[in-house]
Amino acid sequence: MRAQKLTIAALALAAGLALTACQNDDAAMGQDTSANGSSSSSSSSSTGGSGSGGKAAQGSAKESGGTKADGQGGSEGTGSDTNNGTEKCRTDNLDITAQDTTITGEDPRTVAVTFMNAGGHDCVLSGFAGVDLKTNAGTISAQREGNPADATVLKNGKSVSFYVSYPVNDTGGSGVRITGLVVTPPNETKSVTLTWPGAGSLPASDDAAPVKVGPIGSAGQGG
Template structure:
């Protein structure tokens, strides 16, 4: 699926809003926080611009972080020949505010629990879009995808979403929702946004919103 990149500069001029997005790679480290959990069921809503059915097709790399991964949840190599790909309808997806005072960026951890009744394989990047009062903003990829991972039934795996903090003193760009599309899927879910309420309006030189690979969680650095 095509992806589009939008800068915060375009968000500052809503009337002339033109969204494009791309996804960049970089490593993400693990951290979890049980507070402030947002949950949603799979939606039949059409995928937002960051939702991608190609997120799990990137070449595997041993450099990917394993943060946020339950060691008992599955493996990166075993049973792939018999397990099907994880599908949106078989995942319970939740979002948790994972920000710690003093961090340079805000962080949200997105968790996916296998509720499909059988093991499934997941890898790569989920599609992530932020709904805002100025339009939809697609997250860029950060990090290298890990090996395909067998997610055991009833187990959970997570990834991180990092975003710049609004420290301008103004209202900024208000975030109204989080749209997540699992790798190799086209069906998204829409979640309440659990993080800070807004992004800064900048001239385009600020930090983008980033999504880490499956198996990462916490601060993106």
């Protein structure tokens, strides 16, 4: 899922214009329900620790309950299956969850996203997941941060996590309201939409730090 990349300030301006144009619309469009629910293995779906210490890549075979694969998968949906025919991890076979892992006083804040293999067989996972924040004014695509870990065989029933970092809204204003988290596993095109577990808004400023995503294994210890 490829989302249009917009600056937070541009989103805030768009939100203000949209609000003025739609004051008397009686909420005809209804409430966005795409972010409802907190856990899914195929269409909507959180665990894993992060915080400041969770950002060091920890995507080892041990942490994801498996062994290193023969090659390193990509993250644009073009990677091939590796490790003696072990298939890549498919969206439909992953239980995808997210939780707030911010340490008090930390800036940027963090959310950990976890992939648990619920497919009944081992699969290969590597690189970066696609991460987009849905907001009241548009979609923000997270920027990749760090180097991807080696491809890893994720054992059935085991999990691995990565972090999403985002700036604190300490401007005193409402900022840009976050309405959902869209996650696309590496080498996949099918996404899931999760309830956003972090702070409710981003600062509406060009000076604000961007939203970033770490590589697979960059948060928590897996399980």
